Amino acid sequence: MSAAIRVLVVDDNDLQRDLVADLLAGEGYDVATAADGVEGLAAARASPPDVLVLDLVLPRLDGASLLAEVRKDPRLAAARVIVTTGVQSPHVKRLLAPDATLFKPFGARELLGAVGALVPPRAAER
16 A cells, blocks of 8 residues: 655645645645744654645745755755745746745645646655
8 A cells, every 4th residue: 555645734824724734635645734934844854745835934934945954955855845925926936946836825726736746756656
């Protein structure tokens, strides 16, 4: 039996975080959550995710800094990253180079499509 794909959702907005987590869990993903960047980085290091759904505006450690830390850590570097943001700027993609960007508000289909498209082959083969 294959293990569930691990997704870490990092967002300081309780409602947004819970909605995303519940939607992904309902689709069979193994979901963990964090409410700020420091908590998110600790959670990622404790149990490396296959996919990281990351808000940019976070307390204690912003999303861009968290993404930089993830990319530097060899244990986390393979994680696929979906940045979620309310900032409608083309610079987000260019400067941060996430695997996908979802601009808020985004819908369930958009989120599920982005996560499904980014699932690493190694995770799908477990």
